[in-house]
Amino acid sequence: MRRISTLFMLTWVLIAAALAQLTWVGNTRLYMTGYGQLPSRLGMMEPWQTLTITTQTAPIAPGQRVVAVVTTDNWRTAREYDFSFDFNTGGNTQWYCVLGPFPAGTYVQFYIRAQGSGGEVLYDNNASSNYSVWVRYAPPVKETPILQWFQTDYRTIMQRLPEVVMAGYGALYLPSPVKSGGGGFSTGYNPFDPFDLGDRLQKGTVRTQYGSTQELMELIQLAHRFGIEVYCDLVTNHADNRASTPIDRYPAFIPEDFHIRSTADPTNNEVDFNNAPPFGFGTLNYDVVGLADYAHEDGNNTRTGAFNLPSYAQFNAYGKPTFVRHPNNPYYYPNGTPVAEDIRQLLKRWAWFLTTV
Secondary structure (H helix, E strand, O other), rough: OOHHHHHHHHHHHHHHHHHOHHHHHHHEEEEEOOOEEEOOEEEEEEOOOEEEEEEEOOOOOOEEEEEEEEEEEOOOOEEEEOEEEEEOOEEEEEEEEEEEEOOOOOOOEEEEEOOOOOOOOOEEEEOOOOOOEEEOOOOOOOOEEEEEEEOOOOHHHHHHHHHHHHOOOOOEOOOOEEOOOOOHHOOOOOOOEEOOOOOOEOOOOOOOOOOOOOHHHHHHHHHHHHOOOEOOOOOEEEEEEOOOOOOOOOOOOOHHOOOOOOOOOOOOOOOEOOOOOEEEHHHOEEEEEOOOEEEOOOOOOOOOOOOOOOOOOOOOOOOOOOEEOOOOOOOOOOOOOOOOOOOOHHHHHHHHHHHHH
């Protein structure tokens, strides 16, 4: 009888252990603390905000541990943050963790690791793409009228800044400052080299239509002395016209960064912008008036054939060509060290460059 009782108890312990074994982690959500939900990847936060993460495990059982494995330097290093118990819901346990705040310009990536009482380990890495947020650069909020000042060179604007102040403006809105396909004749909206603001001989000119890099910097410095903020347009949708710049002639870009069919056929459809819906496939993925369209999405939605990358490039986990874009220009990087990037990371670094350098 005692033997039967012992066997019964052992069986019950084994069943209880099996029932308590961690079987699932998921339903992960990201929130700007106190402000609302963020997308699972590439959401934007302010430097003073914190990030609240919630996730769930199943079944409800004691002895579980949940951590966020977090990196702010693209996985060169990582740190673990423990989740705290939140509440039980249905057959799941909800957990929460608060991260940050982080400095402006930080790219925060993380995945979830859950461990059961029996040592079993499960992961939630957002379908292998990880979770992420950007901590953006943003000036303090200032309520002021903004003067949109296009078709004027930088020197003329500098000479007339006292008039801007006397008129009551607190900010300037300038056109895109980059070297574009038309060189000195371009208004800046068909970009050729986003990092050339008028300081190197490209497209037949050193200066842009508006002036040199040095003059732009002097304009910004002088405006700040007057208490005037300076904003400019950023063109992040497309590059130059295909008839003006071949798809394989952009500094720091390769054809596979754009919407093309294949390496052997680097062409693309032209969107019918008179009839295309706002968020239709053609609107998001085709060229407009011949301007080479950046492929911002994971993978490349217009690809129909093979992509044969150059030897210095490789695909990252998101199906994007990745390589060191400016190996000889550490000045272009936040920490002064060139790193491999896909086109989306390049465009974000360019925004950092324009707002901080």
